[in-house]
Amino acid sequence: MRILEGYGVTKHFGGLAAILNVDFHVDQGEIVGLIGPNGAGKTTLFNLISAAHNLNSGVIRFKGEKISGLKPHQICRTGVARTFQSVKVFGNIPIFGNVLLGSLFGTSTGMSSSDATREAMELLEFVGLSATKAILAKDLTLANQKRVEVARALATKPELLLLDELVAGLNPAETAQAMELVTRIRDRGITILMIEHVMKAIMSVCDRIMVLHHGEKIAEGTPEEITNNQTVIEVYLGK
Amino acid sequence: MMLEVNAVNTVYGKIRALWDVSLRVDEKEIVALVGANGAGKTTMLNTISGVIHPTSGSIQFCGQRIDRLLSYQIVKIGISHIPEGGKPFPDMTVHENLEMGAYSNETWKKRNETIEQVYRIFPILKERKGQLARTLSGGERQMLAIGRGLMSRPRLCALDEPSYGLGPLLVKEIFIVIKALRDQGMTLLLVEQNVQQSLEIADRGYVLENGHIVSEGKSRELLQNNHIKKAYLGL
Numbered sequence: 001m002r003i004l005e006g007y008g009v010t011k012h013f014g015g016l017a018a019i020l021n022v023d024f025h026v027d028q029g030e031i032v033g034l035i036g037p038n039g040a041g042k043t044t045l046f047n048l049i050s051a052a053h054n055l056n057s058g059v060i061r062f063k064g065e066k067i068s069g070l071k072p073h074q075i076c077r078t079g080v081a082r083t084f085q086s087v088k089v090f091g092n093i094p095i096f097g098n099v100l101l102g103s104l105f106g107t108s109t110g111m112s113s114s115d116a117t118r119e120a121m122e123l124l125e126f127v128g129l130s131a132t133k134a135i136l137a138k139d140l141t142l143a144n145q146k147r148v149e150v151a152r153a154l155a156t157k158p159e160l161l162l163l164d165e166l167v168a169g170l171n172p173a174e175t176a177q178a179m180e181l182v183t184r185i186r187d188r189g190i191t192i193l194m195i196e197h198v199m200k201a202i203m204s205v206c207d208r209i210m211v212l213h214h215g216e217k218i219a220e221g222t223p224e225e226i227t228n229n230q231t232v233i234e235v236y237l238g239k
Numbered sequence: 240m241m242l243e244v245n246a247v248n249t250v251y252g253k254i255r256a257l258w259d260v261s262l263r264v265d266e267k268e269i270v271a272l273v274g275a276n277g278a279g280k281t282t283m284l285n286t287i288s289g290v291i292h293p294t295s296g297s298i299q300f301c302g303q304r305i306d307r308l309l310s311y312q313i314v315k316i317g318i319s320h321i322p323e324g325g326k327p328f329p330d331m332t333v334h335e336n337l338e339m340g341a342y343s344n345e346t347w348k349k350r351n352e353t354i355e356q357v358y359r360i361f362p363i364l365k366e367r368k369g370q371l372a373r374t375l376s377g378g379e380r381q382m383l384a385i386g387r388g389l390m391s392r393p394r395l396c397a398l399d400e401p402s403y404g405l406g407p408l409l410v411k412e413i414f415i416v417i418k419a420l421r422d423q424g425m426t427l428l429l430v431e432q433n434v435q436q437s438l439e440i441a442d443r444g445y446v447l448e449n450g451h452i453v454s455e456g457k458s459r460e461l462l463q464n465n466h467i468k469k470a471y472l473g474l
Binding site: 174197 | 276406
């Protein structure tokens with residue numbers, strides 16, 4: 001089943017076409033990678049899906065229902081959660097509070113505060129941050145702030161999770177652990193669309209990869225097809 | 240010796256982030272500072288650039304004690320700190336961001352000349368010079384941050400994850416730029432998660448674990464070290 005699909009998705013910033021007539025889809029249970037050179041429009045596409053930006057034309061559907069046009073909080077409550085490339089944690093509250101906010105305000109049904117507390121604890125443990133739950137989010141490393149964002153996103157009980165550069169700032173050994181986290185999220189029944197630059201990471205977990213360049217989709221396929229695609233090698237991977 | 244960090248301790252509230260850390264950077268060297276997420280690398284750079292002051296120990300730059308100076312004074316005497324994630328001024332244009340990097344008196348007079356040098360290194364910034372920084376892509380932001388850091392005409396550049404969020408081709412480009420900066424006479428202290436690539440271009444390196452320096456040496460030797468291979472290179 002197609003959990004997410006977009007048709008003719010287009011976004012202009014002034015005269016610049018950041019996303020131009022892009023069709024895409026994500027099937028339920030998939031891990032799909034979104035790659036492309038810096039400035040290709042990857043984060044913009046995330047911003048369109050999550051309604052941080054409005055589309056100029058085209059349509060985005062989630063589980064068959066049109067979500068383009070909804071407000072960000074409504075999209076979150078329909079079951080689409082995200083993290084941010086430039087992290088957006090609440091710096092002056094402890095990380096536990098950051099996650100709790102997701103449980104309290106991001107779910108479709110709402111949650112009692114005792115359930116939300118339990119949920120937030122469980123999720124901090126899940127992402128490996130339970131030992132630092134009382135620390136202010138701004139005092140964590142950037143890489144750990146990303147983990148807080150993952151827990152906060154999961155707290156909203158999403159069916160689809162958008163991950164924007166989860167492994168940036170991690171060394172190769174830590175990257176492997178982060179990819180294991182991604183797999184465990186999928187094992188909870190959550191579909192994942194992820195932006196990532198580290199090919200080793202992408203290759204190890206993704207079922208399928210889409211490549212953007214100058215706002216257009218230039219390739220799509222299995223990790224193996226993508227790494228052998230001549231255009232992708234030229235514009236992105238290098239020799 | 241250009242920069243000498245001597246038995247520095249830095250704390251955040253009750254948490255001690257650096258324990259008796261000593262390191263040095265000689266003129267025209269590239270020195271890599273390697274360590275896991277949370278080891279204290281960014282804290283080390285913050286301590287050098289005066290964002291946070293050490294509770295004990297000393298830092299000298301070209302023979303001058305700098306560990307009690309304020310950040311803007313440290314910039315003036317020739318240290319530029321390029322922070323992780325870039326941190327551009329989002330509502331200023333690319334050009335204005337670069338000008339901000341030249342804010343202190345001496346460099347302000349030379350700003351137009353320096354900006355042209357930066358535009359030669361990163362032509363995309365020239366194309367984008369009238370755009371607000373918030374509209375840049377992640378990679379462009381990173382280039383802007385490096386460019387802004389160069390605007391103060393530093394003698395020592397402390398770079399925190401310059402390849403953060405960059406695609407494979409741009410990562411290569413950034414490392415070429417770093418090498419070129421050194422060839423032009425710049426001294427660099429480099430924090431990077433691309434451990435392999437940073438040790439390959441560095442002369443020497445230090446490994447930081449839980450706030451302690453646990454190993455140091457020539458980069459070539461560190462690359463052969465079994466612990467480093469396993470813990471940081473994922474081999």
